Amino acid sequence: MKTKEDIEGxxxxxxxxxxxxxDGLWVIHDDISHVDxxxxxxxxxxxxxxxxxxxxxxxRREEFFELLLRFNATHMIHGAYGIENGNVVIIDTxxxxxxxxxxFQASVEALSLAIAQDYDTLAAFRSPTTS
Structure with a gap:
């Protein structure tokens, strides 16, 4: 079993x-636009x-949710898009x-790639007052 120290390494x-x-919870501050x-x-x-x-x-929620499902099937190398407490999340385990x-590196890179590839398309669905 990998330890907390292994993950930090x-x-x-x-x-x-x-x-x-x-303890056991980290935030990566990548230089990807839109997500930190x-x-x-x-x-x-x-x-x-x-x-x-x-x-x-x-x-345009139905169209948006269909797009998320399409991205899950075609763009996600690791993990999946999901909805959590009214937010769009990408999660991998x-x-x-x-x-x-x-x-470990492949999971981080897959999330980063999904963000870089899909964010602008997904963000186009937002209304001007939605962040």
Whole structure:
């Protein structure tokens, strides 16, 4: 089983700025436009990666939700888009037991790629007052 220290070591190896906000909970501050909150949670037996992307838009919701499902099927290498408390999130989970750096890095990069690839398209659904 990988330890909290192993996960922190992986974060250091990524060479991205991060901070530990609670025991076993880190926030990666990537330089991707629009998002600065890739959260990594060590919760044995899993490691959770999560990004809050935006609020769910109030207009054209059916079209928006269909697009999220399409992105899940075509764009997501790791993880999936979801809805949590009125927000669009991207989430991925990995088993901590045999987790290696390559898997860890692939999850972070997959989230980053999804954000870079999809954010502008999704953000176009927002009304001017929705953040």
């Amino acid at each position: 992986y974060l250091i190896r990524l060479e991205l700025p991060f901070e530990e906000v609670e 909150n890739i959260v990594v949670l060590y919760d044995p037996p899993i490691v959770v990666f999560r990004v809050k992307l935006m609020e769910v838009p109030t207009q 990995l088993q901590a037991e045999n987790l290696d750096f390559n898997e």
